[in-house]
Amino acid sequence: MAQIGYTLMTEQAGPPALVHDAVAAERAGFDFEVSSDHYFPWLDSQGHAPNAWVTLGAVAQATETVDLMTYVTCPTFRYHPAVVAQQAATLGLLSNGRFTLGLGAGENLNEHIVGRGWPGANERHEMFAEAVDIIKALLDGGYVNFVGQHYRVDSAKLWDLGEPPPRIGMAVSGAQSCELAGRVADLMIAVEPDASLGEQFDAAGGKGKPRVGQLPVCYDTDKDAAIERAHDQFRWFGGGWKVNAELPGPAGFAGATQFVTKDDVAESIPCGSDVDAVVDAVRQFTDAGFTHVALVQIGGEHQAPFLEWSEKELLPALREL
Template sequence: MRFGYTLMTEQAGPKALVRYAAAAERAGFDFEVSSDHFSPWLAEQGHAPYAWSVLGAVAQCTERVELMTYVTCPIMRYHPAVVAQKASTMQLLSDGRFTLGLGAGENLNEHVVGRGWPAVNVRHEMLEEALHIIGGLFDGGYFSYAGEHFRVDSAKLWDLPGQRTPIAVAVSGAQSVTRFAPLADAMVAVEPKASLCREWDKAGGGAGDRKIGQLPVSWDRDSAAASRRAHEQFRWFGGGWKVNAELPGPSGFAGATQFVTESDVSQSIPCGPEVGPILKSLREFADAGFTDVALVQIGGEHQDGFLEFAEAELLPALRQEWGN
């Protein structure tokens, strides 16, 4: 497996994220992913800078790590033609290190443009059209499109990288896998389900495609403090994406998780100073067939300590376990 670091825009401001990105590269991470949110999940997280500006800066302060959106929704807040332009620009700025991660989005971020929130089947239709538009623009030349949800009139990417930007798509079940595997270069999922990897390969993705997961951790020398922080800022994570995609704002997530206990969270998220629990959780992704996992350190002000821990202890242990 390859190991990544998450630039979580919901829990840190833009300058801090850029600084963490440079430090994560120095620590030895293979790639870095960025969330793309208009709002944090919970008010306690407290941030939501514009991910694409952050990524542009990160492309200039790093040299080696691959970069990726994890993930951008190209169906409401952004028109897919504009997403294609942003991705091509990022590929040029990063000298070919960028992967465009896409998904069907969450009400939390997309309702802000005042168009309501479509049913999941409609969102999947929209994402499929968006993938055709983005792919068509990546092909070069003038491109037009007339679909049920989107139109494109004679658009062209004038700054198109020589290396085609890979596209990864977030999936959560058989329906999304079957629909999107033939249209993408890599799979994104946050649960270590072997069925997703098998179905992706069967649906046309191919056994050689990257399967990119994500694992939240709450590192702290004080295990009790790590557990408290995980509950405060990440109790929304256990709701599952069918729930998380529908709630409209932080107050909704606060209400939906009011009865989630600290023990509930710490049982599903590695908390504390030890490598072992993180290794155990990553092994679930490896056994399921994932090729890459991006770690999320919970707590914006706790990144520096985590990155020191990652460089000194965590990443060497992971390299030894997986031999890379």
């Protein structure tokens, strides 16, 4: 049976609301919770971007049993990988071992802020591979020295580190990322129900490891209102990650999606209150070999009715998968 998760979408809610929703999602019966880690929302209409790590620290204290994960953190520009390792170790302790460090190669949207430019994909993957090596070495304990093409670490050590340390998940979207994830990650992360990603992950050494997907939904008793909200706040989702990784800000995403219609959004995102539509969308992930699927309810102020519906109707139906 697939594990069903809830997404703390930092782009659409402020920190107090996110903590409140995390507690409510645990109470509703979700198995795990993932948090995005952004400096900008995708579109201005989403309206938020609080610090994910501070928020997750509060969530770790406010919740009791639900597993937590970043979905995902980029350890190459905004954060030095040694700092990411320290944050992950601390959050692992605050959550009593419930935290998994989800990592990805990032998007220009969030990483351009430090003024280092946005290199090509091959260089970004080189940086990412070095960063993962540093993080894994630090989470293994002891002093770490590292001299790479992109990073240096001088006698770093994590003084507060739980046992076991946080697991590492890695976002994949193609052959390069699948090969790296299969070799070094404890689980695979993806946003599309693409079975070929899992096959490439397996071929690189990931066989038998968990794989986590993510599915946006827009619950509302008024289907037209749900479609309207999904189009307003989530039409960027259909661009694909090769495009989404390159655009530098919300204005770019607004321009790139100006011709996306409400019908386009309704075809790709379950909107309304049809439980079967969500079950069918989740089934695409489970059929593709995913063991975990995190749901995103679109609209920061629309979490409470979604969580009530999930507890009463959606989660019982999904358990049958």
